[in-house]
Amino acid sequence: MNWLYLAVAVIFEITVAISAGKANGFTDLPWTISTLISGAIGTYFLSLALLTFDVGVGYAIWTSIAGVGIVIFGALFFGQCLNWKKVVGIAVIIGGVVGLRLSGAV
Structure with missing residues (x-):
């Protein structure tokens, strides 16, 4: 169940980043509300x-997977560049998450 909670937290963290980017410095009320609510739900899960x-391992996995998700969503839906350097960075992050998982600390 802990992996399910972590997956839900990752989804809401990705939502936080996308909403915060659309909130225009918290001047767009609907996106601001989305940012705050998503942040609260993600933190709860x-x-x-x-x-x-x-704690350190769970937090590292959460931020890493969410970061990768944000980069991928940015490339797929917001026209952001996904070059080979970012792909290498994503591969390194995934390798680190796998390493943490294999360490038995989870």
Whole structure:
């Protein structure tokens, strides 16, 4: 169940980043509300996941997977550049997450 909580937290963290980007410095009220609510929900599910994950490992996995998701969503839906350097960075992040998982700390 902890992985499900972490997955939900990642989805809401991606939503936070997208909403914050659209909020125009918190001047666009609907996107601002989306940012704040998504942040609260994501943090809640992260806290549930951290009941069984080591805090540092769970947080590292959460931010890493969300970061990769944000880059991919940006490339797919917002016309942001996804060059080979970003792909290499994503591969390194995924390798780090796998390494944390294999360390038995999760």
